[in-house]
Amino acid sequence: MNVLVCVTKTPDTTAKIGFVEQNTRFDISGVQFIMNPYDEWYALVRALELKEAQGGKVTLISVGGADCDQVIRKGLAIGADEAVRIDVQPVDAYQVATEIATYVKANTFDIVFTGKESIESNGSEVGAMIAEILDWPFLSYASKMDMEGPTATVDLEIEGGEDTVQADVPFVISAAKGLAEQRIPNMRGIMMAKSKPLQVVPGSGVAPRTAISSYTMPKEKSAVHLVDPENMSELVRLLKEEAKVI
Amino acid sequence: MVLVFAESGDGRIKKSGQEAITFGKKLATQAGTTCTTLLLGPIDAPGDAGIYGADLVVHLPHDGFTHFDSQTWSRAICEVATARNAEYVVLSHSSRGKALTGRVAIRLQAGCVSGVTELPNLSSGCLVTKGVYSGKAFASLKIATAIKVLSVMGNAIQPTKDGTAVPVEVMDLEPGKAGVTFVKTDKVEGTVPLPEAERVVSAGRGMKGPENWGIIEDLAAELGATTACSRPVADSDWRPHHEHVGQTGIAIRPNLYIAIGISGAIQHLAGVNRSKVIVVINKDPEAPFFKAADYGVVGDLFEVVPRLTKAIQDMKAAG
Ligand SMILES: Cc1cc2nc3c(=O)[nH]c(=O)nc-3n(C[C@H](O)[C@H](O)[C@H](O)COP(=O)(O)OP(=O)(O)OC[C@H]3O[C@@H](n4cnc5c(N)ncnc54)[C@H](O)[C@@H]3O)c2cc1C
Numbered sequence: 001m002n003v004l005v006c007v008t009k010t011p012d013t014t015a016k017i018g019f020v021e022q023n024t025r026f027d028i029s030g031v032q033f034i035m036n037p038y039d040e041w042y043a044l045v046r047a048l049e050l051k052e053a054q055g056g057k058v059t060l061i062s063v064g065g066a067d068c069d070q071v072i073r074k075g076l077a078i079g080a081d082e083a084v085r086i087d088v089q090p091v092d093a094y095q096v097a098t099e100i101a102t103y104v105k106a107n108t109f110d111i112v113f114t115g116k117e118s119i120e121s122n123g124s125e126v127g128a129m130i131a132e133i134l135d136w137p138f139l140s141y142a143s144k145m146d147m148e149g150p151t152a153t154v155d156l157e158i159e160g161g162e163d164t165v166q167a168d169v170p171f172v173i174s175a176a177k178g179l180a181e182q183r184i185p186n187m188r189g190i191m192m193a194k195s196k197p198l199q200v201v202p203g204s205g206v207a208p209r210t211a212i213s214s215y216t217m218p219k220e221k222s223a224v225h226l227v228d229p230e231n232m233s234e235l236v237r238l239l240k241e242e243a244k245v246i
Numbered sequence: 247m248v249l250v251f252a253e254s255g256d257g258r259i260k261k262s263g264q265e266a267i268t269f270g271k272k273l274a275t276q277a278g279t280t281c282t283t284l285l286l287g288p289i290d291a292p293g294d295a296g297i298y299g300a301d302l303v304v305h306l307p308h309d310g311f312t313h314f315d316s317q318t319w320s321r322a323i324c325e326v327a328t329a330r331n332a333e334y335v336v337l338s339h340s341s342r343g344k345a346l347t348g349r350v351a352i353r354l355q356a357g358c359v360s361g362v363t364e365l366p367n368l369s370s371g372c373l374v375t376k377g378v379y380s381g382k383a384f385a386s387l388k389i390a391t392a393i394k395v396l397s398v399m400g401n402a403i404q405p406t407k408d409g410t411a412v413p414v415e416v417m418d419l420e421p422g423k424a425g426v427t428f429v430k431t432d433k434v435e436g437t438v439p440l441p442e443a444e445r446v447v448s449a450g451r452g453m454k455g456p457e458n459w460g461i462i463e464d465l466a467a468e469l470g471a472t473t474a475c476s477r478p479v480a481d482s483d484w485r486p487h488h489e490h491v492g493q494t495g496i497a498i499r500p501n502l503y504i505a506i507g508i509s510g511a512i513q514h515l516a517g518v519n520r521s522k523v524i525v526v527i528n529k530d531p532e533a534p535f536f537k538a539a540d541y542g543v544v545g546d547l548f549e550v551v552p553r554l555t556k557a558i559q560d561m562k563a564a565g
Contacts, residue, residue: 160439
């Protein structure tokens with residue numbers, strides 16, 4: 001199996017979110033960046049398991065500047081064989097997907113993995129777009145995947161349950177919780193990652209179709225209304241008469 | 247024209263589909279145009295899409311649309327959109343919607359924004375708002391293309407129900423060969439799925455162990471709520487994974503979220519802080535969750551929760 005895993009960097013889950021330049025840019029000062037959890041914990045690890053079971057190669061791909069290299073090296077330390085960075089600062093998912101699909105067309109892959117979404121833009125768009133550009137099936141929000149020959153049997157998260165479906169390679173699959181167990185890179189992996197190939201290639205020059213014009217923060221909550229723990233009928237009254245939610 | 251793809255299941259338009267139709271109708275009114283709703287597969291009363299705001303329904307009843315496949319479904323949506331010159335295509339930001347939105351945008355050479363939380367501002371171009379950083383902020387995006395594809399976040403809009411049934415145009419379109427083969431669906435029976443639930447009762451590590459969940463289930467049953475949990479609770483297999491809410495679980499925005507024995511870590515809040523009303527029950531007055539709460543109860547959950555259930559029963563009995 002020749003597998004491509006799409007990875008992106010996101011602010012750490014505990015990062016304080018703030019904006020600069022009249023709320024048009026994310027404030028990176030003091031922010032730690034990590035590999036998007038769905039890419040790292042589930043997509044990459046399931047890809048590595050496939051390789052361990054049936055041979056092949058795992059390639060990482062990321063669309064971004066040199067500031068992504070640290071995240072890419074971590075993926076190599078976890079076990080990917082090699083990596084490609086498309087040297088473009090992407091503005092939207094369309095750009096990312098187009099660059100990745102262009103790379104896939106010029107090479108040969110059986111499976112393209114993405115995370116189910118990035119915890120930064122929460123779009124779930126890139127995987128679907130790559131699949132459409134390549135005209136491949138798309139297995140979205142996969143929480144379990146078994147391969148037999150060229151055929152994958154996959155559980156997909158749906159509202160209140162899961163669908164089980166099958167598809168033959170090549171396909172695009174987006175990884176949700178359950179698809180694999182997180183792996184922590186060990187010392188040997190970290191040392192080896194330094195000498196694994198990380199190829200930087202220029203982008204195709206495709207233009208974005210959407211752009212962020214500004215950010216806003218959610219409205220601050222007013223102070224909590226504390227209710228006496230002995231008096232739950234008062235809480236019920238508030239929920240019914242004041243909040244009107246029951 | 248605004249084309250809404252409304253999801254259906256068990257022969258009816260799903261709640262997420264109703265929301266998408268109402269959103270599409272309001273968008274159409276703003277844009278000075280009409281709202282056509284597209285329905286795929288067998289459905290009992292397609293004209294009922296008018297109740298939620300559709301001006302016209304296009305129905306592709308072919309059996310081949312019984313099971314979901316992002317490839318054939320997006321082709322069908324785009325064929326209808328192109329044939330009828332849709333300027334906007336609206337979908338739901340649901341599990342299916344997430345598999346379709348990006349595909350539809352590529353096929354129509356359209357810019358797309360998914361997880362839209364409010365109606366676009368059309369005063370200069372098309373400015374669309376969505377949640378980013380897992381609910382910690384909102385972004386306004388400009389879509390630069392002639393055709394625009396939007397997916398609507400669950401519970402972002404209340405479906406209006408004051409319309410009447412509208413005419414249905416049936417089209418005999420075959421889906422073609424699907425990219426994926428359907429095997430089976432497993433659903434948790436009896437409860438409203440978390441992303442669609444209007445009330446959620448959620449519990450965390452303060453519960454001490456899975457054997458104590460009876461009081462949570464009783465409260466949820468009394469409220470007609472769906473149960474959820476924090477991540478460590480799912481990770482320890484105290485509760486099923488599909489109940490895990492938060493940044494790395496399901497993001498929800500019910501009208502009422504009751505958090506019991508949950509500390510309110512930033513990753514947990516990210517998935518729930520857009521709930522309309524948040525009630526926190528925790529014995530630690532310093533628990534961070536109280537800062538995100540509308541109503542708080544400082545006390546031992548093993549005493550407070552049964553008391554709350556009883557108070558709801560009393561309220562119901564009193565009418
Ligand atoms: C990358 C990353 C992603 C994460 N994603 C998520 C996510 O998606 N969702 C999520 O939930 N977490 C997530 N976490 C974990 C998160 O940081 C917290 O560890 C977790 O939410 C804590 O769960 P908890 O509140 O149930 O447990 P605890 O933090 O242990 O809190 C238990 C609470 O119960 C209270 N309590 C105890 N006994 C009683 C009693 N008798 N009566 C009343 N109250 C009582 C305590 O005061 C305490 O506040 C993530 C962490 C990381 C690093």
